Amino acid sequence: MTSRPVEPDSVGPAEAAHSAGSSTETPYAPFAHLTAPNATLYRQVMSVFLTAKERFAVHLRPEDVHAALPPEHRPAGPDAVVKALDSLVGWGNLRADPDTSRVTAVEDFYRRRFIYQLTQGGEAAEQALSVYDEALGRRGALQAVALHDIVTHLRALLVLAAEEEPDAAKAHLALSALTGRFEALAENARAFMGSLQRTIDLHGVEVEVFLAYKDRLIQYLERFIQDLITLGGRIALLIAELEDRDRVGLLLRLAAAREAADAAPDEADTAQAQAYERWAGRWAGLAAWFVSADGRESQARLLRSRALGAIPQLLAVVRQLNERRAGRSDRSADFRALARWFAEAPDDDARHRLWRAAFGLYSARHFTVDADTLADRAARPVPPATPWAEAEPLRISPQLRRTGSYERRGKPRRVQDRSEQRRQLAELAAKQAEEIAAARARLATDGTTRLSALGELDPVAFALFLRLLGDALATWRPGTTTTAATSNDGTMEIRLTALDDGTKAEIRTPGGVFRGPDHTVEITDLTQDIPAWEAR
Amino acid sequence: MTTSLGEVLDNRRTAEFHKAARALLKEPLLLARGPSADSYRLVRRYAAELRDWFDRNTGWSLRVDAESARLRRTPGTLADATHPAREASRAGVPFTRRRYVLLCLALAALERGEAQIALGRLAEQVVLDAADPHLAAAGVEFTLERRDERLDLAAVVRLLLRYGVLRRVAGDEDAYVSGAGDVLYDVERRVLAGLLAARHGPSLIDAVGFEERLGALTAESALDSDELRFRAIRQKLTRRLLDDPVLYYDELTDDELVYLTRQRAFLTARVSELTGLLPEVRAEGIAMVDPHDDLTDVRMPEQGTHGHVTLLLAEHLAAADGEVSRTELELRVRELAAVHGAFWSKSAKQPGAEGELVEQALARLSALGLAKRTPAGATPLPALARYAVGEAVVVESSSRPQRKAPRP
Numbered sequence: 001m002t003s004r005p006v007e008p009d010s011v012g013p014a015e016a017a018h019s020a021g022s023s024t025e026t027p028y029a030p031f032a033h034l035t036a037p038n039a040t041l042y043r044q045v046m047s048v049f050l051t052a053k054e055r056f057a058v059h060l061r062p063e064d065v066h067a068a069l070p071p072e073h074r075p076a077g078p079d080a081v082v083k084a085l086d087s088l089v090g091w092g093n094l095r096a097d098p099d100t101s102r103v104t105a106v107e108d109f110y111r112r113r114f115i116y117q118l119t120q121g122g123e124a125a126e127q128a129l130s131v132y133d134e135a136l137g138r139r140g141a142l143q144a145v146a147l148h149d150i151v152t153h154l155r156a157l158l159v160l161a162a163e164e165e166p167d168a169a170k171a172h173l174a175l176s177a178l179t180g181r182f183e184a185l186a187e188n189a190r191a192f193m194g195s196l197q198r199t200i201d202l203h204g205v206e207v208e209v210f211l212a213y214k215d216r217l218i219q220y221l222e223r224f225i226q227d228l229i230t231l232g233g234r235i236a237l238l239i240a241e242l243e244d245r246d247r248v249g250l251l252l253r254l255a256a257a258r259e260a261a262d263a264a265p266d267e268a269d270t271a272q273a274q275a276y277e278r279w280a281g282r283w284a285g286l287a288a289w290f291v292s293a294d295g296r297e298s299q300a301r302l303l304r305s306r307a308l309g310a311i312p313q314l315l316a317v318v319r320q321l322n323e324r325r326a327g328r329s330d331r332s333a334d335f336r337a338l339a340r341w342f343a344e345a346p347d348d349d350a351r352h353r354l355w356r357a358a359f360g361l362y363s364a365r366h367f368t369v370d371a372d373t374l375a376d377r378a379a380r381p382v383p384p385a386t387p388w389a390e391a392e393p394l395r396i397s398p399q400l401r402r403t404g405s406y407e408r409r410g411k412p413r414r415v416q417d418r419s420e421q422r423r424q425l426a427e428l429a430a431k432q433a434e435e436i437a438a439a440r441a442r443l444a445t446d447g448t449t450r451l452s453a454l455g456e457l458d459p460v461a462f463a464l465f466l467r468l469l470g471d472a473l474a475t476w477r478p479g480t481t482t483t484a485a486t487s488n489d490g491t492m493e494i495r496l497t498a499l500d501d502g503t504k505a506e507i508r509t510p511g512g513v514f515r516g517p518d519h520t521v522e523i524t525d526l527t528q529d530i531p532a533w534e535a536r
Numbered sequence: 537m538t539t540s541l542g543e544v545l546d547n548r549r550t551a552e553f554h555k556a557a558r559a560l561l562k563e564p565l566l567l568a569r570g571p572s573a574d575s576y577r578l579v580r581r582y583a584a585e586l587r588d589w590f591d592r593n594t595g596w597s598l599r600v601d602a603e604s605a606r607l608r609r610t611p612g613t614l615a616d617a618t619h620p621a622r623e624a625s626r627a628g629v630p631f632t633r634r635r636y637v638l639l640c641l642a643l644a645a646l647e648r649g650e651a652q653i654a655l656g657r658l659a660e661q662v663v664l665d666a667a668d669p670h671l672a673a674a675g676v677e678f679t680l681e682r683r684d685e686r687l688d689l690a691a692v693v694r695l696l697l698r699y700g701v702l703r704r705v706a707g708d709e710d711a712y713v714s715g716a717g718d719v720l721y722d723v724e725r726r727v728l729a730g731l732l733a734a735r736h737g738p739s740l741i742d743a744v745g746f747e748e749r750l751g752a753l754t755a756e757s758a759l760d761s762d763e764l765r766f767r768a769i770r771q772k773l774t775r776r777l778l779d780d781p782v783l784y785y786d787e788l789t790d791d792e793l794v795y796l797t798r799q800r801a802f803l804t805a806r807v808s809e810l811t812g813l814l815p816e817v818r819a820e821g822i823a824m825v826d827p828h829d830d831l832t833d834v835r836m837p838e839q840g841t842h843g844h845v846t847l848l849l850a851e852h853l854a855a856a857d858g859e860v861s862r863t864e865l866e867l868r869v870r871e872l873a874a875v876h877g878a879f880w881s882k883s884a885k886q887p888g889a890e891g892e893l894v895e896q897a898l899a900r901l902s903a904l905g906l907a908k909r910t911p912a913g914a915t916p917l918p919a920l921a922r923y924a925v926g927e928a929v930v931v932e933s934s935s936r937p938q939r940k941a942p943r944p
Contacts, residue, residue: 102652106707106718109654332647333739334732336665339640341738342633343674345746349617351636354746357754360609360733361699362619364561364779365904366813367836367922368829374814384800384817388921391818396837396847396923403879404844 030125032091038084044073045084046093049118050126055302059115061099085116093122147185147231153178154238161247172255179282186289186299225304232300236290243287252279369394437527439464440492444525448495451505451519462509464492468523472496486526495522554812556582557589558831560598561778561811564607565727567700579605589810594778595756595771603726604700608733610754612775613787618903623691624698632688637676639692641665643731646701646723653702655712655719659689686713693719700727769795770803777807777824781832782905782919784821820918834903836923841880846897848872850923853907853916861913865898866890 033042048068052060066074066081075081088094096114103109118126156174160166242248256275292298338358345351356362373394382391400406439461445454457465472485472494482497497520505518559566559575566576579586580600587598590607597608611619620630621639631639645661646653659680666678680686690709696702702721711717734753741752759765769792776783785793796803804815804822811831813824826832837847852868853860869890877885884893898914901907906920 103720104705106654106720109652109657109720110718330737330739331729331732332644334734334737335640335644335647336668337738337741338732339637339644339665340668340670340674341746341749342636342640343671343676345633348620348630348633350746350750351633352617352620352630353614354750354753355621355631355636356611356616356619357614357750358732358734358738359621360607360611361564361621361731362609362611362779363563363833364558365781365832365834366826367781367816367823367904367919368832369814369816369825369827371827374827382818385819387819388918391922394922400837400839400844401847402876404841404847404876405839405879 029091030093030119030121033088033093036087041073041075041080041084042088044069045081045088046122046126049094049116049122053118053123059097059117061115065116085114088122089116092119093125095119147227147235149181150178150185150235151231151238153181154235154242157242157248157251158238161242161251166251166254168254168258171251172258175251175255175279175282179286182286182289225308228300228304232290232304236298239287239291248283249280252276252283255279435460436464440525440527443468443492443523445521445523448520448522450499451507451516451521452503454505454507454521456508459510462507462511462514465507468492468494469496491525491527493524493526496520552578553582553585554810557586557810558812560586560605560607561831562833564609564733565699565730566605567727568603568605570700576605593771593774593806593810596775599730601726603724604730606727606730608730609779610733610735610775612772612777612779614750614754616780618899621695624694631691634676634678634685635688635692637666637671638662638678638688639695641678642689642692642696643701643728646696646728649723651723651725652705653721653723655689655693655707655709655721658693659686662689683713683715686715693721697721699731700724701731765791766795770799773799773803774807777803777822778811780905782821782823782917784905784918786820816922818918823919823922834900836900836904836906841884842893842896842900844876844879845869845872845884845893846900847923848876849894849897850901850906850920853901853914854920854923856916859910859913859915862894863913865894865913869893 033039033046036042045065048065049060052064052068060068062078062082062085065085066078069075069081085094085096089096094116095118096116099115153174157171157178160171160174253276256272256279259275260272289299292301338354341354342351345354373392376392397406439458442457442461443465454465468485468487471487472483473496475483475485480498482495484493484495486493499518499520501518503518505516507514556575556578559572560579563572563575566572566579568576583598583600583605587600590596590598594609596610599606599608621636622628622630641662642658644665645658649658649661663678663680666676671677678685680689690713693702693709697704701724703724705720705722707717707719709719712719735755736753738749738753741749743749743752756768759768773783773792773796785796788796800817800822804817804824807813807824808815811824812828813826813831816823816825829835835843836850837843849865849868849872852865873880873885873890883889898907898909901914901920902909904919905917906923907914907916
C-alpha cells in the first residue's frame with residue numbers, strides 16, 4: 001500500500017486498474033488502522049474529522065487536526081500527525097487535496113502540502129464503528145427534508161401539549177416524525193455543505209461544469225438561506241413555547257412510556273427511564289440546532305454563515321477562472337517555444353532582436369534638440385533635401401565638450417532678500433484695512449436715521465456708502481417701500497425705507513454734493529459683531 | 537477671457553496627453569503602484585484617445601486595467617539588436633543566452649503555476665523544463681546547483697519583479713543565491729498574461745530558421761488589398777518614427793519610400809501630435825528629435841566620462857572619411873585622455889581602459905544610428921554630422937576665459 005496521497009478523481013486508467021486490484025485484495029482497508037500499531041492515534045484523528053464534519057468543516061489541515069486532538073493523545077509535533085494522516089490516506093479513510101490557500105512565509109509554503117477530508121469509505125467505516133461502539137442501530141429513514149415539516153410537527157405538538165390528557169400514541173408519532181425529519185435535514189445539510197466545499201475547492205474543474213453548477217448552487221443557497229432565516233426563527237419560537245412550563249417534557253415522557261410498554265415487565269422502569277433519556281437527548285439536539293444558548297451558536301446559525309460564506313468563495317473561483325482565461329492560448333507552451341528559440345538563436349544580437357520583437361518591452365529612443373537650435377531653425381528653415389553634413393549642426397556647449405559636464409561646480413547664487421518689499425506691502429495692506437474699518441465705523445448709523453442726517457463723508461466712506469446704496473437699490477422693485485441688503489463682501493448691512501414726505505437728502509463730500517429723495521436708513525457694521533460672537 | 541482660459545486648458549491637456557504617450561513609449565508596461573503610478577494614472581485618464589491613436593497609426597494594442605497599462609508594441613524593424621533585456625540593476629548588463637532561456641522557462645512555469653511561488657520551487661520547475669531535448673541539443677542545461685546559475689535565476693526574477701509580474705512577499709534573492717534561504721512571491725497573473733507582445737503564439741509557429749521565426753512572430757495577416765498594404769506601410773513607418781532615432785531612406789523598400797515621400801508631412805505631424813517630437817528632415821532620412829530630452833534610453837550628448845568619450849569619438853569619426861579602425865579609435869582615446877583626462881573617472885584613465893571606452897562609445901553610437909560597427913571598427917552614418925562641433929572647438933582653443941557663452 002502506498003502512503004503517497006492519491007486523489008480518487010484523478011486516478012489514471014492504469015492506476016485505477018491497480019487500485020481496483022488492490023481493493024479486491026483488501027476490501028476493508030479503511031478498517032486497517034484498527035490493528036495498526038498506532039491505533040489509538042488513528043482513531044482519535046478520525047474522531048477529529050467526524051467532530052469537524054458535524055460542524056460542517058470538511059477540510060482540515062494537519063495543524064488543525066493537531067490542535068483538535070485531545071491533549072493526552074496529542075503527539076509532540078505536527079509531523080507525527082502528518083504521518084498518521086498520510087497513512088490514513090493510504091488506507092482510504094481520508095482524501096488529500098493540495099492546499100491552495102495563501103501564505104506569508106516561505107516555510108509555510110513548503111510545509112503546507114495537503115488538506116484532508118473524509119472519504120466515503122472512511123466515513124462508512126466510522127459509521128460502522130460508531131454503530132459497533134454504541135451497539136445501537138440508527139433509526140429513521142432519510143427522507144426529503146423541509147423546514148416546513150418541522151414547523152408543522154412542532155405546531156401539532158403544541159396542540160397536543162395544550163390538551164388536558166395528551167394522547168400518548170399521537171405524541172409518540174408526532175415526536176418520531178419530527179425527529180425523523182430533523183435528522184434528515186441535518187444529514188442533508190451536512191452532505192450539501194460537504195459537496196459545496198468540494199466543488200468550491202475546484203481542483204482543475206472544467207469551466208462549463210463550474211458555470212452550470214454555479215447557477216444551481218446560487219439558486220439553492222438563496223432558497224436555503226431564506227428558509228433558514230424565516231423558518232429558523234419561527235422554529236426557535238415554537239421550541240421556546242413548547243419548553244415553556246416543560247410542556248414538551250410531558251410529551252416526551254408519554255412517548256417514552258409508550259416505547260417502554262413493550263419491554264419485559266422486570267425491565268419496565270429502567271426501560272422507561274432510558275427511553276425518556278433518549279427522547280430528551282433528541283429534543284435537546286433539535287433545540288440546539290435552532291436555538292443559540294449559553295454563548296454557543298446554534299447549528300442553524302452556523303450553517304447559515306457557512307452558506308453565506310460560500311458565496312465569496314464562489315466569487316473567488318470565478319475570478320480565478322477569469323484570470324486563467326485572460327491568458328487565452330497556451331502561454332506556457334509559447335514560453336517554452338521561445339526558450340527553445342533563444343537557445344537556438346545564432347548569436348547574442350539575434351537574441352536581443354528576438355527579445356525586442358517578442359516582448360516589445362523597449363524604450364523609444366530619440367535625439368535631443370535644444371531651444372536655441374530650434375529657434376534658429378524656425379528663423380532659417382533647413383530645406384528637406386539638405387544632407388546632414390551640410391545643415392547647421394547641433395550646438396554642443398564648449399563646457400561640455402571640454403569637461404564632459406554642463407556646469408562647473410561653483411558657489412550657489414545667494415538668495416535675494418525681499419523682506420523690505422514684503423514689509424512695505426504689509427504696511428500698505430494694514431493702512432488700507434484701517435481706512436476701510438474707519439469708513440465702516442463712520443457709516444454705521446447705530447439705529448434708524450435719515451439719509452439727510454448722514455452729514456459729510458470722506459471719499460473712502462462715500463465710496464463705501466455708494467456701493468452699499470447700489471446693493472440696496474438693486475433689490476428695489478416697483479412698489480416696494482422698504483428693502484434690506486448685505487454688501488457683497490458681507491461686512492455691512494443696509495435697511496432702506498422710502499419716505500413720502502417729499503424731502504430731499506444731501507450728502508456732502510470733498511468731491512461734491514450727492515442729492516436725492518430722502519429715506520430712512522439703518523446701516524450695521526457686521527464685522528463689529530464678530531469679535532463679540534467669537535468671545536462668547 | 538474665456539478664449540484664453542480655453543487655450544490654457546487646451547495646452548495643459550495637450551501637455552498631459554504628450555506626457556501619457558511618452559510614458560508608454562518609454563515604458564510600455566506601467567504598473568498602477570510603485571514609481572510609475574503617476575504615469576499610469578495619466579495613461580488611464582487618456583486611455584481612450586491613446587488606444588485609438590495607437591490602434592489606427594501603429595496597430596499596437598493598449599490595454600489598461602486596474603493594475604497595469606500595457607502597450608503591446610511590435611518594433612518597426614526587426615534588425616535592431618540594440619534593445620536587449622537588461623539586468624534590473626544600475627549596471628544594466630544585457631541578458632545572456634542562459635538568462636533569456638531561463639526567463640522564458642520561468643515564465644512558462646509561472647503561467648502553469650498557482651498564485652504564489654517560492655524561488656526554490658520555481659527553480660525546480662525550471663530544471664524540469666530545461667530537460668527538453670531541444671534545449672539539450674542546443675547545449676543549454678541547468679541544474680541550478682552552481683552559484684553562477686543561481687545568480688542567473690536571481691537576475692531573471694529581479695527583472696520579473698521590475699516588470700511587476702512577481703511581487704516579493706518574504707525573503708530575498710541574495711539569500712537564495714548564497715544557498716542560505718528562499719524567497720516567496722505573489723504572481724500577478726494579469727501582468728503575466730500581457731507580457732508577451734508577439735502577434736502570433738510562438739508555439740503555433742513551426743518555422744525552423746531564426747529569421748523565419750522572427751518574421752512569423754510579427755507577421756501581419758494577409759495583406760490582400762491596396763488599402764491594407766498601405767495601412768501596413770503607414771504603420772510600419774510610424775512605428776519607426778516613434779521608436780527609432782533615425783529613419784534612413786536607404787533602409788526602406790521602394791514601396792515604403794514612395795509612400796513616405798508622399799505622406800511625409802502627414803506622418804511626422806501625427807507623431808508630433810502624439811508626442812511633441814519635432815521632425816528633422818534631411819536628404820538621408822528623418823529623425824524625430826525631442827525638445828524635452830527625455831524620450832530616450834540613450835542620450836547624446838551626455839555628461840559623465842562615457843558620454844564625454846562618446847562625444848569626442850563621434851567628432852573624430854565624423855571628421856574621418858569612411859571606416860575607422862578600432863586600433864585608431866583606441867589610440868585617439870589615449871590622446872584624448874591626455875587632454876581631458878582630468879575630468880574623467882579614475883578607472884577610465886588607467887592604461888588598458890581604452891578598449892572598454894571605445895566599446896561603450898560604439899555601443900552608444902550604434903544604438904543611436906549614428907555609426908555602424910564593422911568587423912574592423914566602425915563607419916559613420918549620415919546623422920552623425922549633426923554633432924559636428926567644429927566651430928565650438930575654435931572658440932575653445934582660442935583660450936579665452938569663458939565669461940560669455942561663446943556663440944559660433
